[in-house]
Amino acid sequence: MQETRLDLARIRAARRVIDPLFLDTPLYRCEALEPGLGCAVSIKLETANPVRSFKARGTEVVASLLADNGSQAVVCASAGNLGQALAWSGRGRGLDVTVVASRFATAAKLDRIRALDARLELVDGDHEMARDRAAAIARRDGIRLVEDSLDLETCEGAATIGLELMDSAPSFDTVLIALGGGALATGVGHVVKAMAPEAEVICVQPLGAPAMTHSWRQRRVVTTGRTDTIADGVAARCPIPAVLDDLLLVADDAVLVQEASIIAGMRLLLDYAGLVVEPSAALGIAAILEDRDRFAGRHVVTIVCGSNVDVEAYHHWVGAAPVRRSSTRGS
Structure with a gap:
């Protein structure tokens, strides 16, 4: 792999200064999600901490x-x-x-x-x-x-999630990572590609906030005039060139998902995993929902990256009624 700005030795050293409250977060196979998604799904849960996100x-x-x-x-x-x-x-x-x-x-x-x-x-x-x-x-x-994503500390801190995936996960085919400024994607992506280069790193962004995905696809910085998404945690308009350079080295793909799929992902995580998540944390599930054939039969890890969500907005998006079991099965 070509060199990114990140360094595995510094990432390992970062674990020594991060409060243990934020380390070794749950990673588990969520079998209840799998019939509706058509693939094996493991969740890396980054919400069970004092700030309810990986940041x-x-x-x-x-x-x-x-x-x-x-x-x-x-x-x-x-x-x-x-x-x-x-x-x-x-x-x-x-x-x-x-x-x-x-x-x-x-x-x-x-x-x-x-x-x-x-x-x-x-x-x-x-x-x-x-x-x-x-x-x-x-x-x-x-x-x-x-500056989130530009500062290496933010990327290499996030990259410790990748170390935990490598240490704890059974063999997996794909990791789905929410993409905003890029700290999470470049950090985890760097570790995965360094230690398990055969695994696929797929970044996921809302259709209403596509700047980094467009930039990745065109291999140059593409800015947008506005964003329009409920996933506020990834709603960036102006990618940072150095971060894009790293992303181009570690991401195998970058995909855009619709708002309806993000909401459906939030519903599935509530009904089948018992997790209340913010929209950005459901991007991985949304990507599977929009392309079941791509992930069929594979083992996918999705990073549930945050649960800081306004209660009223959450109820408006997700509603109180559970998803019917039949409605989540693949076509």
């Missing part, structure tokens, strides 16, 4: 390095999950954390950022506007700007 694996590495270097403050832009994670990791290491987010971000995520003692600044635009504002704060105050 703290990266922020633990960032915060540890900052604290060791005597830094006192840090800022990031976030759709919600990174902000929670950085607030949690920073609070534990005595860092003053500022999070910039869109005021249209999920209310539950914003409330949790505040509850973790971070300073929250809201902008009247999308995540890209929040990124610009966070960068301005970093310049003004002379503090570290954490």
